[in-house]
Amino acid sequence: MRLLIIRNPVAGQRRETFFQDILDGLRMRGCAVDILETERPGHAAELATANGGKDYDRLVIAGGDGTINEAVNGLMRLQTSVPFAILPLGTANVLAIEIGLDFKKREAVLDYLMGGRVRSVYPAQVGGRHFLLMAGAGFDAHVVDGVSSRLKKMVGKLAYVWCMLRLYARGWTRRYDVTVDGERTTAHSVIATNAQHYGGAYKITDETSLLRPGLVVVLFDSQRRVDILRSAIYLALNKLGELPNVRCLTAKEVEIHGGNDDPLQVDGDSSMTLPARIGAGERSLAMIWPTA
Structure with missing residues (x-):
């Protein structure tokens, strides 16, 4: 499985060890993982737009709910995109709770990233x-x-x-x-x-x-x-x-x-x-x- 991770390094500072454990687990399970880090506000959207249509099995957004929001906006600019998953590293992680992800357990997150099912979600909109x-x-x-x-x-x-x-x-x-x-x-x-x-x-x-x-x-x-x-x-x-x-x-x-x-x-x-x-x-x- 080929995964692209778009990561907000600022959002992940408080869970750096957990993030590295997830990376190690993905590679031990045979995943090919590429990582792109955001450098400024809005960059996650740019990276998602530029890479959301490429030959990956899944695009993983690593960060808080704000980073996920940016990436979702980037993916919405495309006609079709790679299915996206989340790696919650933020403060509240409301989206992870919403979908029922046990994001504090390493094995649960690894099972989700590699074995979760694809479902259609409907982002709402405000002011574009x-x-x-x-x-x-x-x-x-x-x-x-x-x-x-x-x-x-x-x-x-x-x-x-x-x-x-x-x-x-x-x-x-x-x-x-x-x-x-x-x-x-x-x-x-x-x-x-x-x-x-x-x-x-x-x-x-x-x-x-x-x-x-x-x-x-x-x-x-x-x-x-x-x-x-x-x-x-x-x-x-x-x-x-x-x-x-x-x-x-x-x-x-x-x-x-x-x-x-x-x-x-x-x-x-x-x-x-x-x-x-x-x-x-x-x-x-x-x-x-x-x-x-």
Whole structure:
């Protein structure tokens, strides 16, 4: 089996030993492995576009959810591409959790990379950019925007907790105009999700899947500190949809206005701003999933 690994060396610094163990395991199992490392933001997309149509059996994206997002955007530029797999090396690794990959166990990852099955996934899109997980405006987007890469390298997920507590202490006063499949409403925070999980192993909805087109729009109707705290607790308990001030709507398209130039987080990366139009996926990509 011939594998091409596109690796973000920055995202993998905290799991360097694990990455090397995976490489050794692949070669011991007879794989021919080529490695290309990213050198700057956006480079993973360029490398995926340039190599996604070449004669490899699988393209492996090694990094965090942001690196995977970049590579997916590169592959979407091609008419057809090599099936892609992921080697999770990031902070949250939400996509790995979404597909049920036990990414902390060496043998499980090796079995997945070599023996996983090909399935069709449907990236959603916003402003010409595709995403597999979610796009969010409001409280979570400001948290993501406030996390420095230096702090994330030092303390991992705790960097997000720190920024969340800091924003929580200041109070939340934003309100956005939201249009969901033509129906207008308002909300203090909005998450349009293509996946069931959010922020890690927390389940935000059961009503969507990467394996079919469609979004779930999660609308947070309260800005009170007590309700923000309650939302965080219910999310941790996988019961967010039970809150009366949280609405979950299935949708094909959602528009978010207000707070112009407010950050929009896409797959955990704050590189876009409002206003935004988010649409369900229309074209699929071939992705490797665990067999179990």
